[in-house]
Amino acid sequence: MKRRFGRILIFTISAGCLLYLASCGHELPALDDDETGTPVDTTVVEPPDTIAGIVCSPDTIHFEWELLPILKSSCGRRDCHDAGAASSGVKLVNYQTVMQTGGIKPFNPEETRIFKHITHTDEEARMPPPPYDRLNSRQVQVIETWIQQGAQNFRCDSATIPCDTDSISFSSDIAPLVKDACYGCHNQYVHEGGITLLDYEDLQAVALNGSLYGTVSGESGYVRMPYGSIRLPACSIERIRSWVEAGAPEN
């Protein structure tokens, strides 16, 4: 009886692994809008009030604002490395799970498991896998610097970040922000909530219908974005507001 249970267990685990490998491998994950898959993990740990007044250093990578959105959006979706799927045991959900399952070697990017995969030259081994885009060089740099700085969870008060909200540019301010924090769940393959945020026209549409500012600021009636992550830093939300109020120009 015990052995039979063991066999069933092994079979179930192998079938599960195969399924996850297939979904995170070369085949496109079947993630239609109406699919009822494992929901995205929504555990959100907002920074405690005790950070109020702690000045943010511009040279420090802040895990929750700068790195977690990249990991969540590009890797931690419900088909790959969220708490439910956890392909290959890797859960890129919050600081604890990244440290526990990402093979992080503080100060040593070359030995860090997720960094090796992100920068892998072999198309078979790289993450995110084809057909998804590789992380861009700026995103790789953020992850590398974070590991070199000791893979800490530095926290500070985002209100202390100097914030210039004048003449916000689509190409140098808005597009990179969306690429880091939103793109992984709203691209040509994954359209969470039926939303695609690939190019200017897509962004213009959500800007003008109010849902871009509505979701990032958490206005009532909107689901707050980025989904399952802490709020964007106050300055990013203000810059989005400023760009939307300027009529969402393609500048």
Ligand code: HEC
């Ligand atoms: C981890 C995946 C994920 C990330 C990252 C993400 N979204 Fe979403 N988004 C979703 C899901 C899931 C929904 C559907 C939510 C629902 O309807 O319950 C959604 C829905 C939306 C909607 C429609 C929601 C509404 O209330 O009308 C907008 C607009 C949107 N997202 C914009 C963004 C923006 C802007 C970002 C980046 C700041 C972002 N998303 C990042 C998963 C994500």
